[in-house]
Amino acid sequence: MKRMLSIVLLTTLSACTWVKMDEGAGQIRVAEGSDLSACENKGTVTASVRSKVGFYERKDMKVEEELETMARNSAVEAGADTIQALSEIADGEQKFGMYRCR
Template structure:
């Protein structure tokens, strides 16, 4: 019984991915608003991760986060310093356009976004999802 449970756990864990952002990938910004004015297109990046493990569908937010992280890591090789999602994730795969925006533009990562401050006491304060 213990062997069967251990084997099942190993199968489930083997389908999970833990994507880490490379040091070089931290210098690639994600243009969520699609604004890449004055940038030169460097190419395209297609990335994929497992979105399903057996009968289990992985968390959509986690899959999106891992796809973005992989795209940032791969954009460095083009070389590019900015990426824009061209499509929504489908079956664990997503396409990004990669751009060279030059050193004049500061690359902002998701960790550097400041929360929107409330204008009045009744307004809500928002924070980026990490």
Template structure:
């Protein structure tokens, strides 16, 4: 029984790391411009978000850490009335800086993707990101 408990505790602790990090309703309208041009947008500021990237001696899954950083950045950007975020650097030690922008109708398109004419919907090749839930 004691051995089973000792094995379950680290698993539960690792699984608990993402509990409570959810996308706010207002943040659902915040887009992520991974490599898009935000030069036509108004810069509202910078947010730096952080999560635990290690639990004791164990590194957490890099994709999960990056996902949680994006969710937190979108939540913070929504509080600033931004509609677009863009990473300013790669994550380091569980922390990452993001730029917050107000682009309005001028949604940044991925580099090299054509922009859609006004009123025609989204541009071909334009992507929207959603947080990954679960394992």
């Protein structure tokens, strides 16, 4: 019974989004393979979330969404309007560039 409860709890938690989007972050553009040379570089940010909860591996898509949300939140604070992934996701971390293009 305890084991079943643990499994249900972990499954429920894995579906939760722990990172909330800040005001204005929804307006941040995510550039994929774009030429950003005409944009002002506003710096980089390394976003980090849990990729595991106990022994349970979180879904890659959920981790990716949360990392992007964290990068968008940071971009708002930096005065950027565009982000671009600069690295692959590794152990729940990903590096993003922040740019002002508009």
